[in-house]
Amino acid sequence: MDDEWLVPIKLNKVNFKGRLPYLIFKGGLGAVERVKKGEFPMTNKANNEYEVLSPWAEADPIPFRGISPRIEGLAGKKIGLFRNSKRAALPLLNVVGRRLKEKFPTAELTEFANQRPNEVIIEQDAKEEFEDWLKGVDAVVAAFGD
Amino acid sequence: MLVNNGFANDTESASRGKGMPVLRYIPTSVPCEASIMEDIEAGVDGAFEAMVTALTKPLTAEEKSPKPKEIEKPARIIFKGSLEEVSRFFYQRGWTDGLPIIPPTEEAVADMLTGTDLPPDHLLGKLESRLGKATIEKIAVNAVMAGALPTYMPVLIAGTKLLLESERGFMGYTTFGFSTGSWAPFWIINGPVRNEINVNNSSGAFSPGNIANAAIGRAMGLIIKNIGGVRKGVEDMGVMGNPMKYSMVIAENEEESPWEPLHVEYGYRQEESTITVSYPQTYLQHWPYGSDAEGILRAVIGYIIRGMRYTFIFTPPHAKNLAREGWTKEDIKEFISEYARIPGSHFNNIPVIGGARPSLYKGKISARDTDTVALIRDPRFIRIIVAGGPGAFIAHTVGGGATPGKKQTQKIELPANWDKLVKKYKNIVPTYAKY
């Protein structure tokens, strides 16, 4: 079979010891050159160095705050059970409630649900109701389902 | 706080993002959307002791008063290396979509910035979830990485504004950019800019092969990731993921449409250019039953699946056939929302978020098992555009999107030297050799 193909563009060939024919495409559509058997032209490795900008945006620091003080034991305490609107949160808190009552029979349990998916409760009309509920509990167990 | 153990990273990221880096949360084995009581009980029992401890163990000093976060100022020039090394470096920092990137050198970014009049340090806003500063330069860096041309900058700036100004709450970017549902941003471009930057609206419009369709979507994805800080498995909790997140961009074929284009429907002038976003989870295609209006529309309603927002893409011949039989876009939307129905009994096993039950007639009567219920309650949940090549397929996208009346479209502002820019890049188009 004829290895040589007609080419409109000449490549600078460098003799290189090798066994396989190598196909180089340079120039416009259809410009093809097949290198003779036994020859490898020198190929570039893309080893120029590039200094690049970071895509990662700056962000202002958000003020951090700590978490609420803990309670001493759960006996006799008012425990709030808070959930979001996703499916497993309610049955999970029902089980939590049962277990709490089994272990701490004098604990009182109340519930609050954020029924609006993906909306923070304090940004809703229910904010006041939620804050009143919070005032009436000593600790909260929250279940966030998804 | 009790969460599924797969959401530990997400919980930490979310609470840090809201200023509480030391939240006491308990990862449980309760599966997401669990309905098997045995699993729920086992998960609670496994977490109970830790939960009680979390409520009662005294706070540490760090928990009482966490060290303030330092101002984040990532180096502007982040790396130096070969082509391969740059791609690998960026990939290993979670800054790419997995594909190699074009190195965002000073010169490449400066070139990209010729696509806008806005100064590089102009701040568009702070993008959720990490409230990263969306400056023009950062948009340009991500645009270079994506392989965009400078003429795409106005589109990317408009797209970023859409995300920044998205409605809060369930139907906005803060849900669909992050949700387990893997909702992908779907960008529809209208107006003269479509043809000026060669956004495909004809044959294979959704397939790879056009720089604009590929790079605009890719760049927006990188902007969400690197400016918004939304990463897979940490903030983006998409369960299955979505290939449309690589890029889902189309222009409307306004020239061959018998109807007014999408942006005119939304109150813009024909000669203005806009970008509109929705967040489909699903993309499907089907044949019509016939090429007449009945054949087309009966097929469409036969392929409606449950979702929130819909875009239907009709080819020009189908659109013309529909229009010839007197159907406007509004007629079609009303027909689909009226006649795409399922039995009321279908909802018995479907948990409905927020407790709402299917109902008839504006929610006034609850649906019985024997009633049929509309799958699409409101024609405004539907968009219709004309696009696609020769052939008889109809496409649907199904998923999320804005509440009707809320922000979903952004005007594309063009720089003063737009005509010159367009001229410079207009002829970068693929050509195909015969064989």
Next chain:
Amino acid sequence: MTEKFNEALRVLNPRGEREATPARGISPRVVELEGKRIGIYWNGKPDGDYFWDTIEGLLKKKFPTATVLRYNGPGDLGEALAAKMAKEVDTFLYGVGD
């Protein structure tokens, strides 16, 4: 110093090699359609039959002495059907519906 990505790189061709397909011409044409046997092949795509019904009607109207023979099958006729049609018709029409 930063560099634009503009160094010339010699790159390999991603297109696969292929054997050259022998080119051949098309069959000789009939001089006219009167009295001829005209084959019509339908590839089965929906509503293609209506299209060919219309063509058949027009041909019969314009060339009353022509005979129209209808065939249908898969998109690729295959050797056997092609050979059969070649014996039975003087000319034929094939349309790719989709």
